[in-house]
Amino acid sequence: QKEVEQNSGPLSVPEGAIASLNCTYSDRVSQSFFWYRQYSGKSPELIMSIYSNGDKEDGRFTAQLNKASQYVSLLIRDSQPSDSATYLCAALTGGGNKLTFGTGTQLKVEL
């Protein structure tokens, strides 16, 4: 069983819609979670961190964490074509600062 799981997609949404990206994790002791965006041919870029249950909003992005269900999500409001990328979910597990990454969900925002 993979430690961090994501649907690989592609997830296609029309411009202006809400994109919902989901992630589950298996290690209950995980405390910190991160969302990265990776454009094709580029390195990952951190877009959100979340550490406690509930929602965290930053501009058009909202991260949601539910530790009881071991579930993390990222909502992108008013999706734009420039949001088209692969979104990586990552969990900090087992102490230290080594992240466990999901395989990523490809998002396509269509005009």
Next chain:
Amino acid sequence: GAVVSQHPSRVICKSGTSVKIECRSLDFQATTMFWYRQFPKQSLMLMATSNEGSKATYEQGVEKDKFLINHASLTLSTLTVTSAHPEDSSFYICSASPDRDNQPQHFGDGTRLSIL
């Protein structure tokens, strides 16, 4: 803050050449840095964890004699691909996080290595 600089951004060289890639944390200290490899349309694969002042920890299946890692200071780690062959052609990315709890990793811009 939390900027990671990686260079070179692109290398094209002949088979058998050794290639060194540098990863620097510009505005923070990082006892630990990470090296990843990514083939086209595939996931990030962690190759090794670079530890300042000690030996790197390699993931299963990664040859430590092939991929030499040196982490001589709190702001610099290097990855040397020794005697590179075409199958080593890939996108190599480093990351680092500040030496505090629960910090995200910040990635360098990556190095695209092409072995002819």
